[in-house]
Amino acid sequence: MDRLRTAGVRRRACRALLRPVHDAAVHPFDLGGAMGRPSSCLAAAMRRLTPAARAAAIFAALAAPSLGLAHSGDTAHHWWTFDPWVWVPLALFIALYSKGVVSMRKKHRASSLLRAGPLGAFFLGTTGLFLALIWPLDALGEISFAAHMAQHMVLIAFSAPLLVLARPSVPLALALAGWWPRTFDWFARLRKLTQPLLRPSVAFAVHAAVIWVWHAPVLFDAALRRPWLHTVEHLSFVASAMLFWAAIGGDRAAGAGASGMAALWSLVTLMHTGMLGALITFAPRLLYSPNGAAAGLALTPMEDQQLAGLIMWIPTALCYLVAGLGFAAGCLRQAACDKPPRF
Template structure:
């Protein structure tokens, strides 16, 4: 319990005011542009996707007056998601993650439970389709109609939950985690699959809520399941008696001058507590939406 209290205090400090101090305790100068991530596999998709989204969003605003009321909200949500992606993938967490498992865990947390749901809330699909040339839009609409049945199966919450949960556990297995730290292309695949499966999961929950009266209630249950299994993984990492990853066990640039085992315990707590809080808040929002939809249905029946 003494160690949990100590590490919990570190979590709060890290997430609030201590990140600059953490940077100062590493051997790398992260304020230098040389320590930023300029990998084209990272910034190029983000840049192209952003320009594509903003173009489609502007075209929608000019074409549909009904969208103007929500235009600023959607753009703001998308912009916040881009900022989160910047901190997670470009600066500073991508470089910090090479010397600290805790920083690596924050990086995954930002991708899975913050950036991904924010992007889904920004409703990018309509804007991205709108930005296509008109002939491509017609072809896409035809393909979209033909794949309706397959899409319905692939967007079932139980399907997306299973895949997303499996990817989280697989990439935190020591062997694959070590390989991702030593091979840049595998590291890119790790982030792509974690972020992509998170987008898939949150998309399926949002779709389920819109398609049925109890969809939001079902979504709340699947979010609860996600909270439980990520909490279990975080607890296993926190209470491990020895470092699980050789790369961090031999690192001499750990944040806060922690030992490798303390850095690992901090990473486990980050997955266990802050990630759990994010899922809990999302589950509460889904439950409230479910109650509201049930209330609206009762009013329609009454009147």
């Protein structure tokens, strides 16, 4: 009887441990109250998991509380965003790239990827991701629509082209090959699948659609209310922008014609993003739900919206203008090299 009574107590303790806690006074990261609870059931369950599943469970436990804090009032008054769904993939991306570069250096490979240009582009591109997603723009976007727009423009017009210039796929593949022998086959299949999207006209259409659709007021406000949708928004911005920049700048060996078309696509993108920025700037009324704390920045909601439109209009246009001028200079240089010598 004592054994049965002990087993019943243990089962009730396990159920109490696994039952969700609804005490709103307990902070999501406060483990003090949970340390004294029976943990034999949880420990036994964790021991049954594989190492990969165990790591995934720990990450999910860390990430779940952050979903409720990602865009709430608790994070609106400081400049840092510690969302594991953001900083863990970013840190893993940087670590794998660094491991691949070190592997290339050890094998003394004479690769253009080890030059200062690609390495500097990767550093600046990831710095832009850090500024946009971790500090300070993501948190400032809670209190200012202009800061939120600046975050989008850093992702689209700054980090994305720099990461394309860095060409990180080779270092990433080398880093992953040590754990997954079929890495290069997978990368080759992925490139084959995405090849139709790398046509400049297709990539331009996809990128333009992503920008205009996500800046529709209904979707824009919905992304602010739902953290998972906000993450999808950021991923689509970065992915479509990298697709666009890779498509227009990937075929540099094709001659002056390809560089000239890349300059043209940059100009067209400058025009349609500038048009969207102008529409937001000169809108006669509020298009988006006002940020409640914008008054702390000495801006009215209307002024905040106008500043956001100007950020999309002018600084973003400068990024596309610089890229277009670079492509045009390459076009002229290649045309001069292709010109037959005069006798």
